[in-house]
Every structure is written in C-alpha cells, then in structure tokens.
Amino acid sequence: MNTTTAGFPTPSTAGAAHAAGSAQPSPARTLLGLGVLAGPLNLVVVTAQALTRDGFDPRKHAGSMLTLGDLGWIQSANFVVTGVLVVLGALGLRRSGALGSTWAPRLLTVFGLGTVAAGLLLPDPALGFPAGTPDGQPVAMSWHGVAHFAAGGIGFLAFVIACVAIGRRFAATCRRGRAVASYATGVLFLAAFAGIASGSAGAGVTLAFWAAIVLAWTWLAATLQHVRRTA
Numbered sequence: 001m002n003t004t005t006a007g008f009p010t011p012s013t014a015g016a017a018h019a020a021g022s023a024q025p026s027p028a029r030t031l032l033g034l035g036v037l038a039g040p041l042n043l044v045v046v047t048a049q050a051l052t053r054d055g056f057d058p059r060k061h062a063g064s065m066l067t068l069g070d071l072g073w074i075q076s077a078n079f080v081v082t083g084v085l086v087v088l089g090a091l092g093l094r095r096s097g098a099l100g101s102t103w104a105p106r107l108l109t110v111f112g113l114g115t116v117a118a119g120l121l122l123p124d125p126a127l128g129f130p131a132g133t134p135d136g137q138p139v140a141m142s143w144h145g146v147a148h149f150a151a152g153g154i155g156f157l158a159f160v161i162a163c164v165a166i167g168r169r170f171a172a173t174c175r176r177g178r179a180v181a182s183y184a185t186g187v188l189f190l191a192a193f194a195g196i197a198s199g200s201a202g203a204g205v206t207l208a209f210w211a212a213i214v215l216a217w218t219w220l221a222a223t224l225q226h227v228r229r230t231a
Contacts, residue, residue: 035089
C-alpha cells in the first residue's frame, strides 16, 4: 500500500519520491549542458557569416575579424554568449567533481572570459576587411587591437593547458582514447595559434587555424557531454 506510518514514508512512497527526484537534472548537469552548446553555437554563427559577409575570405581572415564592420555586432555577441556558456560549463565541471575539478574548470573559465573579452575588444581592420580596408597589416595597432590579441592569446593558452590537464585525468582513469584526443587537441591548437600569431597571412596558416578552432570547439563539446552523462 502507498501509505505512511507515523508520518514516515513507506518503502513504496520513498521509492516513488526518489524516482521523481532523479528525473530532475542536477545543477551540474544543467550547467554542463549549457557548456556543450557553446561550440556548436559558435561554429554555426561564424560559418554563416564567413560565407555571407562581403569581402571576408577564410583563406586570409581569422574569424575574430567578423567583429568588424556594420554587421560586426553579430560576431561580437557570438563571442560574448559562447564565452559565457563556456564559463557556465566550467562551473558545471567543477560542481560535478569529475576530471579533478580543480585546474580544468579554472582554465576553462579563463578561456571563456578571454572569449568574452575578444568580443568586446575589436581587432584592427586589415587584409582588405572590412570592405574598403587596404590590403596588408595595419602600420600600428590600436590599444583595443592589442587588447583583443592579448585576451585571445591568454584564453587560448589556458585552453591548451586545460587540454593537457584533462588528458592527464583521462589517462589516470584508463580512458586512453579520450586522453590521446585531449593531448592532440592541445598540441594542434597551440601549433595553429603559433602560426597565426606569427603574423603570417598565408592561406595554409589561416586555414590551419580555422581547422584548429573547429577541433577545439568539437573536443570541448564532446568532453563536457561525456562528463554530463556521468554527472
């Protein structure tokens, strides 16, 4: 019978209450789910703009340059929203108690904040974009151009270190495939960022950086989703 005795639930009512409670997602799972959305959202918005913005050429322009021009607010908002989602995902990772939950969440938080800052601090026009801008690099960088590069650089380095930290955690728990994927993502992303940071405007370097961005967001979404399933 589904009754109570002396104000205490019977086993049947207790089981029903437990089942109802377990059906509700935990705060950690909710936050991790928001973090999972960051990568797909960023990539969809960036790709749509890269294919439609006048004068934009993915072979020589990095995605952050989409923050420039009359429609630049779209990419600025994209950076801010996805950065906030990364920070929320990092908080979910910390609350979940998974992957060590110490350095990885902190590093991903820095990456998220760097992404937000990159959306608020605009790079300098260059390489013919926005339309009407002379070809080549600017003669001198503005303060916000320097700040944009610094914010992105700090965030990217934090992301690379997070890949290593998470890879070590996966290796320690015998998840070799995920460990290798984490290490590879960090190494490839660092190499691609070093290439673009060198000032090279070659198509190979720029396209390699685009590929690294896709890899990074894909790895982050897959990693947070993996943790979410077990949280």
